[in-house]
Amino acid sequence: MTFKYGIATTVAATLMATTAMAEIKVGFIGSLSSDTGLSTLRGAEMAIDELNAAGGVMGEQITLVSADTGEDVTEGVKAYEYLAESEEVDFIISGSIDDVSLGWLPRMQEFQIPTLDTWTSYIGIIDMVVEDPDLMAPYFMNIASDEALATLYINFGADVLKAKMGWESVVILAEDTAFGEAITGLVTDALGPVAGIEVKEIINYDIGTVDFAPIFSKAQASGADFIYQVSSVNSQVISSQYVKLQVPMAMTGVNVSALGLEYWEDTGGAGGGISTLSPIPSVGFELDPVSAQFVTDYQARYDSRPKMPHFNGFNAYHGLKQAMAAAAEAGGFGDVKAWNAAMLKQDLKLEKDGKLWLRYGFWQHGEVEEVTQRTYPQNALFDLTAPYEDAQPSMVVIQWKEDGSVGVVYPFEYANTEFEVPSWVK
Amino acid sequence: MMQIIIQGLLLSGLYALIAMGFMLIFSIGRTLNLAYGAYIMVGGYIYFWLSQQIGMPKVVGFLGAVVVGAIMGLLKHRLIVKPLKGDPVAVEISTLILAVIMQSAVVLLFGDASKILLPIIPGVVTISGAQVTYNILAATVMSWVIILALYAFIRGTHTGRAMQAVSMDQKGAAISGVDPDRINMITWAISGGLGAAGGVFFASYTQLSPTMWVAPVIISVAIVIVGGIGSIIGTLIVAHIIGFLEIIVVAVWAPELRGVFTMLLIIGVLIMRPQGLFGREEH
Structure with a gap:
């Protein structure tokens, strides 16, 4: 470099x-x-x-x-x-x-x-x-911070992946980075106890990986109901290969490339069905x-x-x-x-239609967040509890559809489309 | 098990195609062409530009990539390798620098972000539980066609036999009436074209990115060192050993260790059999 x-x-x-x-x-x-x-x-x-x-x-x-x-x-x-x-x-x-x-x-x-x-x-x-x-x-x-991102994402696991889709087990595909390790640890610790979703296996991969076919095969062999991916580097590769290979398992998680409007073009249109946690504001998020x-x-x-x-x-x-x-x-x-x-x-404080929509402020020293019961001094303010009256949620889940459109699927208060599995996943 | 066999066969065919052009230059031109990965990268990007960005037929994109790769090979021979003849270290360093320059050029033209090539042939088939794209099947078939054609060319044509002769003994070939300079030029062009063709398939299997040239160079070096100088069959067999090794490590062990055993294999062969498993001994 x-x-x-x-x-x-x-x-x-x-x-x-x-x-x-x-x-x-x-x-x-x-x-x-x-x-x-x-x-x-x-x-x-x-x-x-x-x-x-x-x-x-x-x-x-x-x-x-x-x-x-x-x-x-x-x-x-x-x-x-x-x-x-x-x-x-x-x-x-x-x-x-x-x-x-x-x-x-x-x-x-x-x-x-x-x-x-x-x-x-x-x-x-x-x-x-x-x-x-x-x-x-x-x-x-x-x-x-990623703990707040992961905490709200666990709610998505409970409210949507478990309650709506009926999924009970997951295999995690995580890149080998500090971000990957942090998110994987947080998700693993909470998915079971909070969302009731069993983590069957964690598969770590190098960020230079360009061939995901054997990794997807391994994920399938785990017998899990869905894949949770954690990818912040070269994320379009894992997404596009998931689509090109039509892996017969649903996949959601963190896919940083999907946060940008160029995602569809970068994947050559092979990016439909991918959903990801996204900090706010994201693509598909109403402003x-x-x-x-x-x-x-x-x-x-x-x-x-x-x-x-x-x-x-x-x-x-x-x-x-x-x-x-x-x-x-x-x-x-x-x-x-x-x-x-x-x-x-x-x-x-930024409002939309009379409702607090986005807030740019900071947690104070000693101020305890009620869900995680910890402090986040000098970190951006967020709210982990619906209906998000104190600040915006720490994240939203967005999903790219197979027609190239994108929208927010969670939290429900900010959603403008519904979570769905790709057409090839039965 | 069946998944490992299928994925191993598909990956190995791709590796063989990628390594073939590198092996030719190493065997005939006696040059460790570290810029070989640049052919692969440029091939992928030319195909992307022609077929995906300006909407030309895929076959035109593929041929365009091969032609540009061949021209790059020719230019590299004329402008870098020939003037530095006799100084292999200078050639290696120059080729490596050239690859880095090409990488910067690609960033300038196409940006830093990875791009995904549309499948050359879209669709997926499930074979024994393994998801196999038509694209990688086509890449494997094309690999074999190109490798067999190359084999037939080297064994069955006057130019091919001259390439063999230069590979064995340049001076002896010259005494026999072969023009080593012309043969070297042809070899560099073929190598560039093969690299670019490999690049199209490699990129369509994986991704396009300005740093995509590094991994294929490592694979090619590994295959040629382990296989030995001057052996198409050796290259083919070792490509399969390395392809299967990678798939097995990922499937039954840990994806992070994918390339480790290939490196261990190189070290082992360098110590035990420096001329490679299928190479001839150099004197």
Whole structure:
């Protein structure tokens, strides 16, 4: 992978060139060639443009520099060091995947630069916040952590997979990554006791796997009722081979490639029937007016993929504005504790048809979530209990249909289509 | 058990096709062409572009891929291998760099995200409980047709026999009136075409991605090292050993260990029989 120190500054370049005023420097860390990374980068660009057009923050204009991780851990560490040491940024917005975030996290602890993660959901990082709040004061994660994602997904298992479909056993196909391990552990621990679904077998596979035929055969041989896949890397391969091979078992789970609008094109149309847990907002998710306007503006500005920002693009857009608002309140980013306190107070509520639809806020220290009975300080707010009056659910389940359409199937309060098995599954 | 046999046969046929072009260059051109994977990658992408993006018939996409692969082979021979003749390390490094450059070019043209090729022949059949796509069946049949045609070409034509002669002794072949330069050129073109053809089937079986060239190179190196220099039959047999080995490991053991035993096999053969299981001894 090539480490690109490329400066992708697109923010009010003309204005900056003619103005000698002080500036706030924002660093983007993530892949500059993945839909995930680009979603965060573009969300941040749009937020910065809007803030600059409104006069900047504390009278200062905001500039953006970017460092490419190439989704590689080593490159990620170098990228963080570059932003911290060479660019001396004030704030970092991250579209890094879990493994990469875990790589640069010690650098963040060392440099103490306020950092907002928009994609990584690894609960272990929130555990670090719980254990050492001072050291982790600069860190915020504005996606629901994977434990919250998995917890609500277990409800989907109970309410739909068990109660509606009548499935009682599962075989888990999980990629060999930190994300795969975390989700598999959470699902395995809860599927049996909570949803009453027995885990027959866990099959781990390398992320470089390109031939899933023998793995699907092994899954079939387990005798389970359905497959639960956990895939965040090269997910379109497992999906398309599932469809091409017409594996006679239903498959659901976590399939990151299915979160983007390009999924159908990327799979050559061989992606129907795949359902996945998705953070919010996802494809197929009905948008509130503010989020819809963001998508309209995004599509007017960018004509390359991703055609619609992934959830982390929304997170970056709102999260960056919140980080700047917190900085304005704290007198800048220099006093990390003051910025942390101001950031924790950020709370954006978006309504649709008079109902709370999306909420961008954070769990406070010591605040206990009632279902999991644990704390999630500095993690995005979520609600695990219907009818989701305090915040949005931690995730939704979306399903791509065989005609290429996509919709939300769970929770029922947000659903706009029904969960169904592919036509070849009897 | 039947599933293992069926999946093993299908995968092995594909591996044999992929490795054949690599074996030709290694045997005749005496070059460890680490950019061989680039033919495979480019073949897949050319087919994708012609047949899936601009909607040309699949056969045109396939032929287009083969032609571009052959031209790439020719160019590589003319522009890199020939000028660096006599310095195998420089050739290997150059070919590896070329593969990385090709990867970047593909990212630039098609993006970083993996893409899925539509099946060349759509449909699925269940054989003894194993789901088998018509696509992989066609790939296996095509593999065998191409391999048999190559075998007939090398054994039955003047050019093929000249390739054999150059593979055994370049100087001796030259004394006998064979033009080694011309034979090398033909070999590089055939290798490029074979790689691209393999790439179409490999991509339709798996995926298209800018890094897809790495795995086939590893498979090809393994097959040629274990099989030995200059043996089509050896390549065929070892492709089956490795194909079955992978399927068995995945089916009865752990998918993460899929490639481990292939690597152990390479080390074992290098120690016990450096010329490969079916290769001739070099002097």
